[in-house]
Amino acid sequence: MIQSIEKFEELLAMLEKSSENEQKRVIEEMNIIIEKMDSNELFSVLTEKMLNRVDGMIEEKIFSFENTILFLSQMGYFKTLKDRQGRYFNYSLLCNRIRKMIIYEGQKKDEKNEKLLVDLCECYLFFNEVYSSELFFICVPCLLKASLNKEESEEAQRKVEMALVALDNISQYKKIEKGLYLNEIKEILKYHQEHRNLTRLAYQSAWKFLINRLYNDESLEEMSANELHFAREASRELDELSKCVDWKRKEEKGKKGRDWKDMTIIKNWLQKLNEFFLLFPTWKEECDEVIRCVVGICRAARESENEIYEEGLSLLHTIINMENVRTVVFLNGGVFNLIMEEMQQPTLISNLLLRHLKFCLIFTFRLKRKAESEIEEANRRPAKMKLFEELEEEGYEDIITSLYRIILKLDSMFYFRVSLDIVDYFVNI
Structure with missing residues (x-):
């Protein structure tokens, strides 16, 4: 960690002594270091002091604004992907300079420099987390327009990706007027579904920009789910990506x-x-x-990617609480088996074990309760039989029974409760 930070500081000092062309080479080297940094390392170099230092270099004509954009855009791009938040940028002199330039360029009636405005807006949204409505209504339409570029060249795809990643950095708490910018984001998503013109990251970023709006506009559910098929598209992307990554690779020095x-x-x-x-x-x-899809990812990520594994389990726990999802879907999808495998792990933490027990309760309760009709009961019987056989054949009953002694203790430790009656965890035929 210290080595990466020291090298970054060394290169930053070199920028102050280099010619404009040499600065481009130094920035490329800095970008390589930034990409390899983890979020803590990146946070340690992205300080208000460093940004003020860059602003001083601009003021003294040491740093051209072209090189400033080159420096900031890549750093902001990696900062966004590494999910490190911080409001240091808001208080920096560089932020104030960029803010004024966006307003000046955005309010121009004639001879507007569109490329400069896109670059400025990207840098601003990459770093900023508190912004005025004035800047919001300049940056969002500007970057959406840039994202609508349908050229298929690698350079064009990269520019679209940068614009969309900047847009998805906008918090879900920013309320956007109903209907505003919907046509643009819908066109971006539908065009990609037909032509596959976006990078994986760009496509996800476009979805994130739309999904973040659901917090303030639930009417978008119909468009997201039934017209643009969010769940289907997310599953397809996850399936394709899970086949590309090396789940068994060895970690190297924490990177x-x-x-x-x-x-x-x-x-x-x-x-x-x-x-x-x-x-x-x-x-x-x-x-x-x-x-x-998620069950497959959890199995693959269990050994090497703890964050992904926990996100997958959290999603499965959310879905089991959805009454409209048929119980047989969980059984056929392998969720029950995954949860039972997890309950056998010797290092399973207490709160996760309690959640798994609650999953079993919900699962078996659904199969135990009286069906509304004989037809429904007949359709449900194969699922009940399958679960009953797995409980018996795989020794799952013994696993749950062995945990009974600690259920009472766990039940008193966390905010949600599970049954203290061991019979409630089983399905009988």
Whole structure:
């Protein structure tokens, strides 16, 4: 960690002594270091003092604004992906300079420098987490327009990705007027579904920009779910990505290795699916695909990617509480088996064990309660039989029974409760 930070500081000092062309080379070297940093290392160099230092270099004509944009855009891009928040930028002199430039350029009637405005808006949104309505209504339409570029060249795709990643950094707590910018984001998503013109990260970022709006506009559920098929698309992306990454790779010195960006995308899809289902617990379409996909990811991530594994389990626990999702979907998707495998782990932490026990209770309660009709009961019977056989054949009953002694203790430690009657955890035929 110290070595990366020291090298970054060394290169930052070199910028003050280099020519404009040499500065470009130094910035490229700095970007390589930043990409390899973890979030804590990045946070330690992204300080108000450092940003004020860069602003001073601009003021003294040491640093061209072209090179400033090159320096900030890549750093902000990696900062956003590594999920490190901080309001240091808001109080820096550099933030104030960029803010004034955006307003000046955005209010121009003629001869507006569109490229400069896009670059400025990206840098501002990459770093900033508190922004005025004036800047919001300049930056968002500017970056959406840039994101609508349908060129298929690698350079064009990269520019679109940068614009969309900047947009997805906008908090869900920022209320956007109903209907505003919907046509643009809808066009971006639908065009990609037909032509596959976006990078994986760009496509996810476009979805995040839309899903964040659901917190303030629930009417978007219909468009997100049934028109644009959020769950289906997220499952497809997760399926494809999970086949590309090396789940068994060895960690090197605490870094995330070459797959860190793909791992970040997988984690973000799981988080957004969880948010979606928490917001709309009555929704049930395409859940079978989500469940099957997430179970596979949990199994793959269990040994090496703890954050992804926990996000997957959290999503499965959210879905089991959705009454509209049929119990047989969980059984066929392998959720019950996954949870029971986890309950056998010797290092399982107490609060997670309690959640797993609650999962078993919900699962068996659904199969125990009286069906509304004989037809429904007949349809449910194969699922009940399958679960009964697995409880017996795999020794799951013994596992639950062996945990009974600590259930009372766990039940008193956490905010939710589980049954103290061991019979409630089993299904009888």
